[in-house]
Amino acid sequence: MKNALLVTAHPYTQSFNFALRTQAIELLHKFNWHVNTSDLYQIGFNPILSPADFPNISTTVPLSLPKQQEISYQQALFSHDIAQEQSKLLAANLVILQFPLWWGSYPAMLKGWIERVISRGYAYGSNNLLSGKSVLLSVTTGGAKNEKEIEYYQKKIQELGVDVFSYAKMEVLKPIISHGPSHSNDKQKLHLLDNSKQQLNSLLNDQ
Numbered sequence: 001m002k003n004a005l006l007v008t009a010h011p012y013t014q015s016f017n018f019a020l021r022t023q024a025i026e027l028l029h030k031f032n033w034h035v036n037t038s039d040l041y042q043i044g045f046n047p048i049l050s051p052a053d054f055p056n057i058s059t060t061v062p063l064s065l066p067k068q069q070e071i072s073y074q075q076a077l078f079s080h081d082i083a084q085e086q087s088k089l090l091a092a093n094l095v096i097l098q099f100p101l102w103w104g105s106y107p108a109m110l111k112g113w114i115e116r117v118i119s120r121g122y123a124y125g126s127n128n129l130l131s132g133k134s135v136l137l138s139v140t141t142g143g144a145k146n147e148k149e150i151e152y153y154q155k156k157i158q159e160l161g162v163d164v165f166s167y168a169k170m171e172v173l174k175p176i177i178s179h180g181p182s183h184s185n186d187k188q189k190l191h192l193l194d195n196s197k198q199q200l201n202s203l204l205n206d207q
Contacts, residue, residue: 002207003034005092009099009110011041016181016189017140021098023197024138031204036088040109045081047112053079070121078119085117094207095135095170101142101153105160114164123168131169136176136203137161138196143180153177176200 006024010017021037028035038045051057054068056077072078078086089095099110106114123130139157144150154177161172176199178192 001032001034002093003036003091004028004094004096005036005038005088006096006098007038007040007110007113009040009097009107009113013039013042015100016178016192017098017100019189019193020138020140020178020196023193024096024098024200027197027200027204031207033094033204036092038085038088038113040113045085045109045113047109047116049112049115053082053116055079066120066125069119070125073119073121073127082116082119085113086119086122089117089130089133093133095133096138097135098138100140101157104156118164118168128169130165132171134171134173134207135161135165136173136200138176138178138200140178140181143183150177150179153179173203 006021006028008017008021012018021039025035025037040047049065051065051068053065054072054077056072056075057068073086076083097110099107102108105111118124118130121127137157137160141153144153154175157175157177158172161175165172176196178196181189181192184192
């Protein structure tokens with residue numbers, strides 16, 4: 001059985017992002033995937049990379065957070081929340097990041113998850129333990145007025161994924177983008193959900 005990790009970064013469980021999350025889980029189960037989840041706001045994930053990540057900080061190297069990350073992974077000294085997320089990632093064939101585009105990028109909560117979990121010595125540097133895994137960005141935006149803006153967002157969000165995850169030698173899939181759910185009526189939201197479902201269905205058929 002294939003394994004997926006669905007990481008959701010939205011503070012409200014009533015949001016359209018959570019509707020997409022629910023739909024993705026149902027579809028993955030239909031394809032007989034096992035699904036792990038990390039709902040970052042709801043589990044109270046701490047997004048701040050700091051010396052607290054390293055309970056037994058090494059004094060044998062200069063005070064460099066990337067170097068401490070490498071030592072902490074090698075010696076299994078990471079704080080529990082990081083170790084737990086890294087374990088979920090290692091088990092996953094497919095990673096789906098579900099989030100709203102805020103100020104043109106990842107929400108701070110998700111950016112912090114990336115900084116703490118996609119760490120040196122684990123995902124890059126001396127180890128590339130996520131190499132070959134697939135990652136999909138499923139993103140909501142405030143809206144796109146025309147085809148030119150749709151193309152702009154497509155390129156921008158693809159690059160958001162490539163900048164981080166290709167560095168970890170992961171395969172960055174074509175993103176699924178839902179434009180303007182907060183400005184949509186119920187019928188339009190259902191159309192957005194169906195469009196996302198069709199794209200994910202096509203992707204899973206190819207996995």
